[in-house]
Amino acid sequence: MPQVLKSLEHSGPLVLSYMDRSGKIAVERVATGFGMSKSQLAETAGLARETLYRSERSLGAKTQSRLREMLEIISRVSDWAGGKEQAMAWYRAQPLPAFGGRTPEALVKDGKAAAVRDYLDHMALGGFA
Incomplete structure (x- = not known):
């Protein structure tokens, strides 16, 4: 299975809704969808402000x-949080x-997204915080 499709199979519908046809996250679509500027989105994701204003950097790995x-994390909690805005x-x-x-x-921001996903999986299975 191609790498792009492998990574997409674990993405929820929220993640997929913000992707362009090539499988890249569409920065403008995310910013607009959450009512943020690109600078606010960059800060929220732990990226330098100018990163999302330069297409070659915004498309970087x-x-x-x-x-x-x-x-992905926002998508996992959006149902029980009451929507994507509350999840954000x-x-x-x-x-x-x-x-x-x-x-x-x-x-x-500290590169511990996998730990947050594991925590959410644990909680979804009835685990304690």
Whole structure:
């Protein structure tokens, strides 16, 4: 199975809704969808402000990976949070006890998105925080 399709099979419908035809996260679509500027989106994803204003950088592997991680986490919580906007608020502000009170946003910025996804999987199976 091609790598792009493999990575897409784990993405929720929210992530897929922000992708262009080539499988890249469409930065403008994400910013608009969450009512943010590109600068605010970059800050939320832990990227330099100018990254999302330059197409060659916004399409880079690191940028795309960070945006995908953020959207995957938001997608996982959007149903029980009450929608994507509430899921974004949760992502940015909810302290997670299992991580010393750090927010999902802070963890993703530190490259710990996999740990947040594992935590959410654990919680979905009835685990304790």
